[in-house]
Amino acid sequence: MGRLSLLQLIVSIMVALALAQDTGNYTMNKREKRELLVRSKRRWVLSTIELVEEDPGPYPKIATQMFNDRTPMIRNHQFRISGTGVTEEPLGIFTIGETDGVVYVHKPIDRETYPIFHIKFDIMDKETGNPVDTTLGFDVAIKDINDNAPYFENPVKKASVKESLQEGYLPVPLIAIDRDEANTENSTISIRVLSQEPAEPKINLKQVEGTKMSQLTFTGxxxxxxxxxxxxxxxxxxHGKPALSSTAVVNLQIMDSNTHQPVFKNKTYNAQIMEMESNKEILRVAVTDEDTPNTPAWRAVYSIVKGNEEGNYKIETDPKTNEGILTVIKGKDFEKTTLTNIEIAVENEEPLFVCGSGRANSPKTLTALPQKANVAVKVIDVNDPPEFDKKVTDVYMMEEEETGKVLYKPKVTDVDSDVGKIRYELVEDPAGWVTIDNKTGVVTTVKKMDRESLHVNKDNIYTIIIHAIDDGQPPATGTGTILVHLGDLNDNMPSVVEKELVMCGNKVIVPVVDKDKPPFGCPCTFSLGDNGDKTLKSHWKLDPANGMEAGLVSLKSLPYGNYTVPLVILDQQGQVGKDIVQVMVCDCWKGDKCRASLPRSSILGPAAIGLLLAGLLLLLLLLLFLLLCECGGKTFTHLPLNLQDEGNQTLIKYNEEAGGSACKGEPMLILTPTTPNREVADGMKQATPGIPFTQKTNEMTQETNEMYRTTGRTIVSSSGEGGFSGGGTFQRMGEANGTLRSQGGQGMYQTTSRNNTMRE
Known part of the structure; x- marks a missing residue:
C-alpha cells in the first residue's frame, strides 16, 4: 500500500513538471478542462418551501422561484410542474411561470387536511419540446397555526356510582383531542373541572400517567x-396563541348503598310450641330500613345469636315482606325444658357503610353492631308416647327352629303414663311367623322361619314392627322394630332348573339351583341316576360333572325323539337331590328350536293339502273294498277289471280243499310302494286313460256289488282306478297270511289281506 502511494506521488510530480515546462506552448480550452475534471450537470436549487396555513392572501401569491446555480438565465428553456396541488387533488393550488420559474399559490390551505405537498419539476427545450434535465421534485410544507380547539370524544357523559364508593377515582375517564400539529403548544392540552353542582363532595380531575386520559376524583x-x-x-x-378551549358535561348518578341499619319494630317477642312439635312456624318478626326497598341495602338477613345450642330452631327471611320467620325444626321435651329464651339479630345483605370525618370507613373497620331482639318460647306439655329402650333390636336365630321360641321382650318407659297400662300391637309380620302378647309385648314364634322365604331380604333379615300404646288422652304410640337375622341350614335339595331341554348337537347344559347359601348349596356334584335302564351309561355321560351346571353329552348318534335321563345331584354337604331331565333330540331350526315344533300353519303348503286330500280319497276306497268281504264263500271269481297297462294281466286261481268259514273277516289292504320312481296317480291313470277317477270308482263299485250278489264270492282287489298297474300276475300266497301280490316287476303296490283266503 505504501509503494502504491509513492508511485502515485511520483507520477503526479512528473505530470506537474511537464505541464510547467509546456505552459507557453499548450493551453487547454474550457471543454478540455471540464473533461479532465469530474463531469457535472447544471444544478437547480430545489428546497422545501414553507407556507402558513389559512394565509388570508391576497392571491395569487409567490411561493418561490426555480433557478440554476450555474446559469443565471436560460432563455430557450420552459418550466413545468405537476403533482399534488397541481395535477392531483387538491387542484388549482399551485402554478409556475413557464419562462421565469416563479411558483404561485392561489388559495389558503388547511394544514389539518393537507399538511404537505409533493410537486414534480421539469425543464423543457422550447424548440424540441424535450426535457433538458431529469425530473426533479420539491415539497411544500404547511406551517401550523392554532386554528383548532381541543374537543372531548364524548362531550356529554353519564355515569353511576355507589354511595359507598371509597374516596379517590371516579369511574369517569375523559379524553380530549386537538387536531393541530402534534408536540406543539397548539396541541398541548390542559383539563380542569370548570364547575360542579352541588359543590360537595369536592370533585377534581387528574391526568393518568403515561396516557392522554384524565379521570375525575373526589374527596369526602x-x-x-x-x-x-x-x-x-x-x-x-x-396552549396555543390565542388559546382555544371546549367543555364536556358529566352527569353523575348516585346509587343507594347500605347506610342505614335495619331496626326491629319490637325488642321482645313471645311464642309457644307444643311439646315435641317440629317443622312448624312459630313467630314472624319485622324490621324497618330507610334504604331503598328491594335492594341488597334493604333486604334483611336474620340469625339466631343465643338459645339455639341444640339446633331446635331456624330463622329465614320472607323475600316478599322482609320479615323473619322463626321455625321449630326439632321438638322440645317439656320434661326437660319449659321455656327457651332466644336472641336474634338482623343485618342487610350488603355491608353497612358509614362516612365519618369526611372520609369513608372500610366496612371491615365498622364498630356498629347489628340490631338484636329477644324471643321467649314456651313449651306446652302433651302426652308423650312410650319409648322403647332400643328403637331397633337385632335378634339372631337359625331357620327352621321349632315354634314357641321367645324372640323379644320389650323394655318401655313413659314419662306421662303408667307403664303397666301400655298395650302392644303387632304391626308388621308379613309371613305370619310370630305373635305378640298384648299386655307384655313378648314376641313368640308360631311358625318355623324359612331363610329362603320371599319375605326375607338379601341380607337374611326378617323385619317385625310392634307398637306400644299408652292410655293418655289422646293415646300416644311408640314404635319398635325387630330385625331377625336368620342363619342358614341345609334344608333345600339341589334341583334342575329346566327339566325339558333340546339337544341340537351332542351336548346340552343342565342348569341346577340350590336355595341354600354356601357351604350348604352349590357348586354341586352330578351323576347319572338308576332307572333300571342298563343302556343309560352307554348312551350318556356328564361333562362337566360338578359346578353350578352339568353338561349332558350323548356318547353315540341318537335317533330323533324324546329321551328321559335321571340325574343325581349332591350339594357341598352331601345332600342328595334326584331329578329327571327330558331331552329332545331333533333337527334344530334357528337356535334350539326343533323343526317339528314349528307351527303347522307355517309349513303346510298347497302340495301338502293336495296329498292330504288324496289320502282321504284313498281311505274312502279302502272302506268300499272292505264292504266286498264274502261271508261263507268258497271260491275266488275273476273280476274283469280292465287290467290293461304294460301287458296282459293274469289272475292265477287256486282251489281250496277246505271250506271257508261261514263269515270271513273284512280284508285289510296294505299298500306298499315297490317302485318309488313312479307316482301313484300315474299308475292309476295308466289303467284306463281318459276316464275320471270318480266315475271309474263308481262303475267298479256297482260291478263288484253285482258280482257279489250273483256269485257270492269275495273279491280282493288293489286300490286304483279300476285295475292294477303293472304287468304281473296275481297268485295266491297262502291261507295263513292271505297275501295277494303282483308278480310283475313293474307292479307298484303290495296288497295284503289278513285272515282271508282266495277262492273261485
Whole structure:
C-alpha cells in the first residue's frame, strides 16, 4: 500500500513538471478542462418551501422561484410542474411561470387536511419540446397555526356510582383531542373541572400517567339521601396563541348503598310450641330500613345469636315482606325444658357503610353492631308416647327352629303414663311367623322361619314392627322394630332348573339351583341316576360333572325323539337331590328350536293339502273294498277289471280243499310302494286313460256289488282306478297270511289281506 502511494506521488510530480515546462506552448480550452475534471450537470436549487396555513392572501401569491446555480438565465428553456396541488387533488393550488420559474399559490390551505405537498419539476427545450434535465421534485410544507380547539370524544357523559364508593377515582375517564400539529403548544392540552353542582363532595380531575386520559376524583362521601345527581362541567384548553378551549358535561348518578341499619319494630317477642312439635312456624318478626326497598341495602338477613345450642330452631327471611320467620325444626321435651329464651339479630345483605370525618370507613373497620331482639318460647306439655329402650333390636336365630321360641321382650318407659297400662300391637309380620302378647309385648314364634322365604331380604333379615300404646288422652304410640337375622341350614335339595331341554348337537347344559347359601348349596356334584335302564351309561355321560351346571353329552348318534335321563345331584354337604331331565333330540331350526315344533300353519303348503286330500280319497276306497268281504264263500271269481297297462294281466286261481268259514273277516289292504320312481296317480291313470277317477270308482263299485250278489264270492282287489298297474300276475300266497301280490316287476303296490283266503 505504501509503494502504491509513492508511485502515485511520483507520477503526479512528473505530470506537474511537464505541464510547467509546456505552459507557453499548450493551453487547454474550457471543454478540455471540464473533461479532465469530474463531469457535472447544471444544478437547480430545489428546497422545501414553507407556507402558513389559512394565509388570508391576497392571491395569487409567490411561493418561490426555480433557478440554476450555474446559469443565471436560460432563455430557450420552459418550466413545468405537476403533482399534488397541481395535477392531483387538491387542484388549482399551485402554478409556475413557464419562462421565469416563479411558483404561485392561489388559495389558503388547511394544514389539518393537507399538511404537505409533493410537486414534480421539469425543464423543457422550447424548440424540441424535450426535457433538458431529469425530473426533479420539491415539497411544500404547511406551517401550523392554532386554528383548532381541543374537543372531548364524548362531550356529554353519564355515569353511576355507589354511595359507598371509597374516596379517590371516579369511574369517569375523559379524553380530549386537538387536531393541530402534534408536540406543539397548539396541541398541548390542559383539563380542569370548570364547575360542579352541588359543590360537595369536592370533585377534581387528574391526568393518568403515561396516557392522554384524565379521570375525575373526589374527596369526602356521597349521601344518597341528600343528593342523587351531580352535574360536572370539565374544560379542555390548549396552549396555543390565542388559546382555544371546549367543555364536556358529566352527569353523575348516585346509587343507594347500605347506610342505614335495619331496626326491629319490637325488642321482645313471645311464642309457644307444643311439646315435641317440629317443622312448624312459630313467630314472624319485622324490621324497618330507610334504604331503598328491594335492594341488597334493604333486604334483611336474620340469625339466631343465643338459645339455639341444640339446633331446635331456624330463622329465614320472607323475600316478599322482609320479615323473619322463626321455625321449630326439632321438638322440645317439656320434661326437660319449659321455656327457651332466644336472641336474634338482623343485618342487610350488603355491608353497612358509614362516612365519618369526611372520609369513608372500610366496612371491615365498622364498630356498629347489628340490631338484636329477644324471643321467649314456651313449651306446652302433651302426652308423650312410650319409648322403647332400643328403637331397633337385632335378634339372631337359625331357620327352621321349632315354634314357641321367645324372640323379644320389650323394655318401655313413659314419662306421662303408667307403664303397666301400655298395650302392644303387632304391626308388621308379613309371613305370619310370630305373635305378640298384648299386655307384655313378648314376641313368640308360631311358625318355623324359612331363610329362603320371599319375605326375607338379601341380607337374611326378617323385619317385625310392634307398637306400644299408652292410655293418655289422646293415646300416644311408640314404635319398635325387630330385625331377625336368620342363619342358614341345609334344608333345600339341589334341583334342575329346566327339566325339558333340546339337544341340537351332542351336548346340552343342565342348569341346577340350590336355595341354600354356601357351604350348604352349590357348586354341586352330578351323576347319572338308576332307572333300571342298563343302556343309560352307554348312551350318556356328564361333562362337566360338578359346578353350578352339568353338561349332558350323548356318547353315540341318537335317533330323533324324546329321551328321559335321571340325574343325581349332591350339594357341598352331601345332600342328595334326584331329578329327571327330558331331552329332545331333533333337527334344530334357528337356535334350539326343533323343526317339528314349528307351527303347522307355517309349513303346510298347497302340495301338502293336495296329498292330504288324496289320502282321504284313498281311505274312502279302502272302506268300499272292505264292504266286498264274502261271508261263507268258497271260491275266488275273476273280476274283469280292465287290467290293461304294460301287458296282459293274469289272475292265477287256486282251489281250496277246505271250506271257508261261514263269515270271513273284512280284508285289510296294505299298500306298499315297490317302485318309488313312479307316482301313484300315474299308475292309476295308466289303467284306463281318459276316464275320471270318480266315475271309474263308481262303475267298479256297482260291478263288484253285482258280482257279489250273483256269485257270492269275495273279491280282493288293489286300490286304483279300476285295475292294477303293472304287468304281473296275481297268485295266491297262502291261507295263513292271505297275501295277494303282483308278480310283475313293474307292479307298484303290495296288497295284503289278513285272515282271508282266495277262492273261485
Amino acid at each position: 362521601c356521597f349521601d344518597y339521601d341528600k343528593v342523587k345527581t351531580y352535574i360536572v362541567v370539565v374544560e379542555a384548553k390548549d
